[in-house]
Amino acid sequence: MAAFHLELVSPEKLVFSGEVEAVAVPGTEGEFTVLKDHAPLIAMMKPGVVVIEEAPAKKLRLFVPGGFAEVAPSGLTILADKALPLPELDAATLDVEVGNVEEEIAGAKGNEARRMAVEKRDQLRELRAVLKI
Amino acid sequence: MPSLKDLRNRIASVKATQKITKAMQMVAAAKLRRTQTAAVSARPYADRMERVLANLAASIATRGQVPALLGGGGDSVHLLVVCTAERGLCGAFNASIARLAREAALSLMGQGKTVKILCVGKKGHDILRRQFGGQIIEVIDLRAVRTLGFGDADAIGRKIVALHQAGEFDVGTLYFSRFKSVIAQIPTAQQLIPVAALPPEEKAGQPRAAYEYEPDEEEILAALLPRNISIQVLRALLENAASEQGARMSAMDSASRNAGEMIKKQTMTYNRSRQAMITKELIEIISGAEAL
Numbered sequence: 001m002a003a004f005h006l007e008l009v010s011p012e013k014l015v016f017s018g019e020v021e022a023v024a025v026p027g028t029e030g031e032f033t034v035l036k037d038h039a040p041l042i043a044m045m046k047p048g049v050v051v052i053e054e055a056p057a058k059k060l061r062l063f064v065p066g067g068f069a070e071v072a073p074s075g076l077t078i079l080a081d082k083a084l085p086l087p088e089l090d091a092a093t094l095d096v097e098v099g100n101v102e103e104e105i106a107g108a109k110g111n112e113a114r115r116m117a118v119e120k121r122d123q124l125r126e127l128r129a130v131l132k133i
Numbered sequence: 134m135p136s137l138k139d140l141r142n143r144i145a146s147v148k149a150t151q152k153i154t155k156a157m158q159m160v161a162a163a164k165l166r167r168t169q170t171a172a173v174s175a176r177p178y179a180d181r182m183e184r185v186l187a188n189l190a191a192s193i194a195t196r197g198q199v200p201a202l203l204g205g206g207g208d209s210v211h212l213l214v215v216c217t218a219e220r221g222l223c224g225a226f227n228a229s230i231a232r233l234a235r236e237a238a239l240s241l242m243g244q245g246k247t248v249k250i251l252c253v254g255k256k257g258h259d260i261l262r263r264q265f266g267g268q269i270i271e272v273i274d275l276r277a278v279r280t281l282g283f284g285d286a287d288a289i290g291r292k293i294v295a296l297h298q299a300g301e302f303d304v305g306t307l308y309f310s311r312f313k314s315v316i317a318q319i320p321t322a323q324q325l326i327p328v329a330a331l332p333p334e335e336k337a338g339q340p341r342a343a344y345e346y347e348p349d350e351e352e353i354l355a356a357l358l359p360r361n362i363s364i365q366v367l368r369a370l371l372e373n374a375a376s377e378q379g380a381r382m383s384a385m386d387s388a389s390r391n392a393g394e395m396i397k398k399q400t401m402t403y404n405r406s407r408q409a410m411i412t413k414e415l416i417e418i419i420s421g422a423e424a425l
Contacts, residue, residue: 007181011283011364014177029347042189043347044356068357070185077181 002036005075006052008062008083015062015083016052023076024051025069034069034076041071047097047124049086050078061086065097066120089131098124137410140403144396151392157222158385165315165378171281172312172368172375179368182361186328189357192344210247212302213238214293214325216309216369217257218377219276224384226310226318226377231260233320234308238265249302253289253370270301281370283363290363297326309369310376316383318376323369325362 001021008016024033026048045067052060067080084093101121108114135143215234217227234257238248250265252258252272261269271292278285293305305326310318346353 007177009178009181011175011178011367013174027347039345040343041345041347042185042353042357044353068185068353070188072188077185079178079182079185 001056004034004036006078007075008050008052008078008080010080010083012082015080016060018054020052020054021056022053023078024049024053025078026050026064027069034071038071038076040073041069043069045069045078045080047120047127049127050080050083063089065124086131091128094124094128137403137407140399140406144399144403147392147395147399151389151396154385154388154392158382158389161223161378161382161385165375165382168371168375168378169312172371175368175371179364182364183328186357186361189344189354190328193350207303208246210249210302210304211241212249212251212293212296212305214251214253214289214305214307214366215257215261216307216366216373217252217254217260218373219255219274220377221256222384223377223381226380226384227254227256227260229318229320230308230310231257233322235261235264237306237308237322238268251293251296254373270296275370281367281374283367286367286370287363290359290366293325293362293366294359302326307365307369309373310380312372312375312379315379318380323365325365328358328361 003019003021006016006018006020006023007014022033022035024031025043026046027043028046029043031048032043045064047065048063050062050064052062054060062080063082063084063086064078064080065082067078070077070079098121101117101124104117105114105121108117213234215230217230221227234250238250241248248265248268250261250269252261252269253275255272255274255276258269258272273289273292275281275285296302297305303326304324307323307325309321309323311321313319
């Protein structure tokens with residue numbers, strides 16, 4: 001499979017930069033996989049897992065609580081709010097994330113912001129159920 | 134001619150000062166390491182974010198209907214966000230940022246524009262207050278903050294966005310010091326609102342992509358634009374923190390060296406006048422004995 005360039009950054013650091021074959025991104029409208037020569041796209045991400053496939057057998061899974069993904073002709077750029085390798089993800093970290101979102105719900109101005117925050121919380125809970133932690 | 138006791142006191146006080154400047158230098162060196170890593174590792178995200186937005190701005194600009202944060206409205210009211218340190222004793226660090234902002238403000242006012250200033254950090258306010266007292270709309274104090282995080286920057290970012298939405302200004306520029314190395318910090322002006330376009334040479338290389346949006350353009354822009362501002366503010370604050378420590382370190386280094394030189398000189402004078410005193414006393418004794 002043809003490779004393309006991926007850059008995954010979080011506000012703290014450059015998490016991943018290199019050639020990859022496929023990346024699964026948790027978009028707000030549903031998960032999608034980016035391959036080489038994907039059409040230009042900007043998507044928001046929901047809390048979920050980014051799966052980076054460097055080679056067919058070499059997969060890297062990272063938890064992201066949200067952010068943006070940009071597909072440009074030059075490659076894929078993921079701006080994650082945070083990125084944590086899945087083995088390092090534990091209940092405590094998820095609790096903190098849920099707590100942050102709860103705060104967001106409490107402080108949300110307007111229905112639209114509240115709806116988005118509530119959605120985010122539900123997605124986090126769902127993720128927790130799926131990962132069984 | 135100062136007396137011996139005066140000289141002794143002066144040497145002691147310079148020594149005490151040197152101890153303080155040395156300690157400050159070491160503290161700055163330790164803090165520098167931490168702030169430098171933070172600043173350097175925050176760069177990729179801010180850079181990519183800037184690039185994504187510039188791409189986006191270029192692809193949207195062709196269609197008209199540009200959101201105000203991206204394309205801007207007029208340019209009659211300018212907001213200068215001046216980020217400086219909370220503390221002094223760091224060489225020309227605060228002064229050089231303030232100077233850059235002041236020059237910009239004066240040239241804008243010369244063109245008949247209205248200038249408003251938002252100070253982040255007490256020192257910038259102290260310097261700019263005299264000249265632009267009436268134009269400073271707010272001073273944000275970060276003295277209580279121990280480690281700068283996204284939350285602090287986000288609060289400032291939101292404030293800027295709120296001001297813009299209230300129609301308080303048209304063009305927003307961020308002033309801070311970019312950290313290059315311990316001895317070089319570059320005062321920088323970065324345009325926040327509207328989003329600065331990519332330099333032309335980068336634009337020419339790639340074909341302009343027409344983006345698809347998911348969920349939709351409006352929602353993405355509504356989330357991305359304020360976030361970008363917060364991220365750029367965060368970057369400015371982190372770069373500033375590293376620059377401040379770097380500037381303080383080199384300022385305190387030269388202060389310690391100056392103190393060392395002064396101690397040397399004073400000790401020399403002290404020894405000379407002590408010797409002169411002894412000689413004088415001896416002469417008095419000898420000439421007294423001869424007179425007998």
